[in-house]
Amino acid sequence: LVDVGAATALARHLLDHTPPPTPAALVVSLRALERLCVSSAIAREQAVGAVPRLIDSLAELLTGGANPQARASASRIVAAFSRTESRNWMPAELRPPPRTWHPYSIVYYTGVALEPWGPEMLNSGLGGSETAVLHLAARWAAMSR
16 A cells, blocks of 8 residues: 555545545544554655645644544554654664663663654653653662662
8 A cells, every 4th residue: 555655645635635524534534544654654754745734734633623533543643753764864784783682681662752852851851751761770770789
């Protein structure tokens, strides 16, 4: 579906359809676009590239009176758009080799966030999962002494 431009077609259908899709059709179209965008970086790029105002329309759905299913799908699509792909940052040959962990290592993964994260976040405040990781790491370190 991604190879034939399904994300592009769905994005255009949602925005350029006259008259606007019925509530039931809106939910089905959003759910299909959501599934494509969650599973494929290429689909996310196609959807946003096809219709730059897609983000604005999703924001309207999130803040407007759309039905709960449409709002939920719109929210998941926006979250999918925030995913970063390493292929967008650096060519494979320039990336450092994958890190190998000691067999008894504990590795924390706190998930995807909508806001950008970087060292400056230490000054502006961390989210709950990041704070939990810092506390857990400090406790593990204290126990190993």
